[in-house]
Amino acid sequence: xxxxxxxxxxxxxxxxxxxxxxxxxxxxxxxxxxxxxxxxxxxxxxxxxxxxxxxxxxxxxxxxxxxxxxxxxxxxxxxxxxxxxxxxxxxxxxxxxxxxxxxxxxxxxxxxxxxxxxxxxxxxxxxxxxxxxxxxxxxxxxxxxxxxxxxxxxxxxxxxxxxxxxxxxxxxxxxxxxxxxxxxxxxxxxxxxxxxxxxxxxxxxxxxxxxxxxxxxxxxxxxxxxxxxxxxxxxxxxxxxxxxxxxxxxxxxxxxxxxxxxxxxxxxxxxxxxxxxxxxxxxxxxxxxxxxxxxxxxxxxxxxxxxxxxxxxxxxxxxxxxxxxxxxxxxxxxxxxxxxxxxxxxxxxxxxxxxxxxxxxxxxxxxxxxxxxxxxxxxxxxxxxxxxxxxxxxxxxxxxxxxxxxxxxxxxxxxxxxxxxxxxxxxxxxxxxxxxxxxxxxxxxxxxxxx
Amino acid sequence: xxxxxxxxxxxxxxxxxxxxxxxxxxxxxxxxxxxxxxxxxxxxxxxxxxxxxxxxxxxxxxxxxxxxxxxxxxxxxxxxxxxxxxxxxxxxxxxxxxxxxxxxxxxxxxxxxxxxxxxxxxxxxxxxxxxxxxxxxxxxxxxxxxxxxxxxxxxxxxxxxxxxxxxxxxxxx
Numbered sequence: 001x002x003x004x005x006x007x008x009x010x011x012x013x014x015x016x017x018x019x020x021x022x023x024x025x026x027x028x029x030x031x032x033x034x035x036x037x038x039x040x041x042x043x044x045x046x047x048x049x050x051x052x053x054x055x056x057x058x059x060x061x062x063x064x065x066x067x068x069x070x071x072x073x074x075x076x077x078x079x080x081x082x083x084x085x086x087x088x089x090x091x092x093x094x095x096x097x098x099x100x101x102x103x104x105x106x107x108x109x110x111x112x113x114x115x116x117x118x119x120x121x122x123x124x125x126x127x128x129x130x131x132x133x134x135x136x137x138x139x140x141x142x143x144x145x146x147x148x149x150x151x152x153x154x155x156x157x158x159x160x161x162x163x164x165x166x167x168x169x170x171x172x173x174x175x176x177x178x179x180x181x182x183x184x185x186x187x188x189x190x191x192x193x194x195x196x197x198x199x200x201x202x203x204x205x206x207x208x209x210x211x212x213x214x215x216x217x218x219x220x221x222x223x224x225x226x227x228x229x230x231x232x233x234x235x236x237x238x239x240x241x242x243x244x245x246x247x248x249x250x251x252x253x254x255x256x257x258x259x260x261x262x263x264x265x266x267x268x269x270x271x272x273x274x275x276x277x278x279x280x281x282x283x284x285x286x287x288x289x290x291x292x293x294x295x296x297x298x299x300x301x302x303x304x305x306x307x308x309x310x311x312x313x314x315x316x317x318x319x320x321x322x323x324x325x326x327x328x329x330x331x332x333x334x335x336x337x338x339x340x341x342x343x344x345x346x347x348x349x350x351x352x353x354x355x356x357x358x359x360x361x362x363x364x365x366x367x368x369x370x371x372x373x374x375x376x377x378x379x380x381x382x383x384x385x386x387x388x389x390x391x392x393x394x395x396x397x398x399x400x401x402x403x404x405x406x407x408x409x410x411x412x413x414x415x416x417x418x419x420x421x422x423x424x425x426x427x428x429x430x431x432x433x434x435x436x437x438x439x440x441x442x443x444x445x446x447x448x449x450x451x
Numbered sequence: 452x453x454x455x456x457x458x459x460x461x462x463x464x465x466x467x468x469x470x471x472x473x474x475x476x477x478x479x480x481x482x483x484x485x486x487x488x489x490x491x492x493x494x495x496x497x498x499x500x501x502x503x504x505x506x507x508x509x510x511x512x513x514x515x516x517x518x519x520x521x522x523x524x525x526x527x528x529x530x531x532x533x534x535x536x537x538x539x540x541x542x543x544x545x546x547x548x549x550x551x552x553x554x555x556x557x558x559x560x561x562x563x564x565x566x567x568x569x570x571x572x573x574x575x576x577x578x579x580x581x582x583x584x585x586x587x588x589x590x591x592x593x594x595x596x597x598x599x600x601x602x603x604x605x606x607x608x609x610x611x612x613x614x615x616x617x618x619x620x621x622x623x624x
Contacts, residue, residue, distance in 0.1 A: 014489060014594035138526060146530035150538060150551040158558040166565040173569060177592070184589035199573070200580025202587045205486040205499050207576040212491050213506035214572035218565055221512070225561045232554060435490040443465040443618060
């Protein structure tokens with residue numbers, strides 16, 4: 001490369017970026033297919049379990065009054081939460097010009113879309129007769145029956161479908177110039193497909209002009225959307241009168257937890273990508289450090305919310321609220337609560353140490369614990385609250401069955417199937433945005449100084 | 452097509468040489484330029500955007516957002532009136548809006564605004580492009596910058612001189 005200028009020897013050039021990102025699309029090895037086989041097997045179990053549930057009925061999923069939400073809605077909220085980090089990185093951090101986002105944002109955006117697609121399965125599975133799922137949408141019909149727009153469940157339909165659509169638009173817009181780079185580097189049928197997908201992008205000044213403006217506007221639109229989606233999901237609970245749910249704390253509490261778990265999932269996906277694709281030059285320790293700091297901060301905020309939740313329940317003086325809380329802390333599900341407190345409040349504290357923030361091993365351990373903790377958080381909100389509300393004759397505990405456990409585990413297979421597929425057909429690192437963080441090639445060394 | 456205009460393309464490896472060529476071309480009165488870059492570069496945008504209005508994508512976004520907002524308002528209010536029920540002691544609709552409908556209106560505003568932005572980008576950027584422009588080169592999505600000058604045929608030599616003098620690696624007409 002004939003590139004002069006103030007450049008550290010280890011800094012990649014633009015050409016290196018293209019080469020390294022394209023290298024991630026090389027035909028995969030045995031390890032990849034081994035993972036795909038495990039994922040495929042789990043997904044088959046998922047399909048069989050769902051089929052069984054459709055055949056038998058919702059009883060197969062352990063649904064008995066009062067535990068009608070149980071694991072499906074828990075896992076639904078969990079996946080929606082995972083889906084938060086992507087658009088947070090691509091919209092909020094874009095507006096704040098946090099440059100460390102560039103090397104992880106594509107993977108995070110893909111994760112968002114796949115997580116929301118996974119979450120979207122659960123209302124269908126949970127609805128039982130999922131072929132009537134279109135009842136959720138406001139479609140014109142002869143009897144003039146419409147959804148109740150005052151219901152938080154309908155808000156949720158709108159929030160999640162908007163979130164999925166806008167995240168997808170964001171993802172596609174970001175991909176266009178990168179697919180053009182892929183097109184120019186490939187041959188044969190791949191070239192033709194990439195040429196179609198890139199919409200014939202050439203990177204001319206007029207294309208970039210509108211592209212940049214559109215990207216900024218999308219980020220501005222998506223920023224409030226990120227905050228709204230999990231708020232709306234939280235209102236599914238908070239608008240109800242059930243003790244343990246009826247709280248104004250829920251919206252910020254959910255949004256914070258979503259970012260917390262989302263970043264944990266980003267790390268779980270990014271660390272192996274960095275290792276297997278050898279992307280150490282792009283996903284550096286400082287990127288891991290920045291993500292770990294975000295996990296730490298959101299974890300501390302979450303701890304504060306937990307304390308608030310306990311305090312407001314106790315201080316409310318409301319008999320049912322206090323009884324529900326006491327039951328949750330001491331009876332059947334106390335172990336789930338203890339797991340949640342350990343995973344979400346104690347485990348991330350190790351990230352106070354800089355060594356842990358840059359160590360893939362500790363980051364991985366913390367991330368997995370955070371995901372477990374956040375799944376249990378939603379479980380602890382849903383199951384114990386429903387199990388112990390106003391009247392003793394409506395109390396009841398929930399016991400998982402093989403069917404719903406398989407479906408919950410299978411949802412991870414569905415997510416990883418999509419993600420593993422994605423990293424082999426699309427650039428999982430943004431070619432354009434990574435280049436933006438590199439020093440631009442200058443012939444005259446003095447010009448590069450202001451960067 | 453009669454060759455009333457020709458195109459000269461200069462391929463550059465550096466940002467500063469590209470900027471130098473652009474400044475020089477503009478100083479000499481060549482304004483019909485197409486610049487290809489693998490990424491948006493501030494230095495190049497600063498030269499090009501000097502006399503251009505801001506991209507009109509924002510008009511699309513604004514209109515999309517307003518349409519979404521109004522559509523959601525009409526949908527929620529009208530459907531509530533087709534089956535007027537007092538729920539929880541509250542009237543079926545409120546003026547200007549019932550608080551629960553704000554959520555729907557917000558979501559629809561973002562949805563329509565976002566999709567309109569995408570449409571705006573595609574329409575204004577003249578996408579999809581089915582034919583490769585003659586001045587395009589695959590290196591422009593990798594690590595080279597391209598300056599295509601659209602000029603009268605007799606001006607080709609002087610444009611070549613400007614591009615070459617500014618430091619182009621390669622100049623072709």
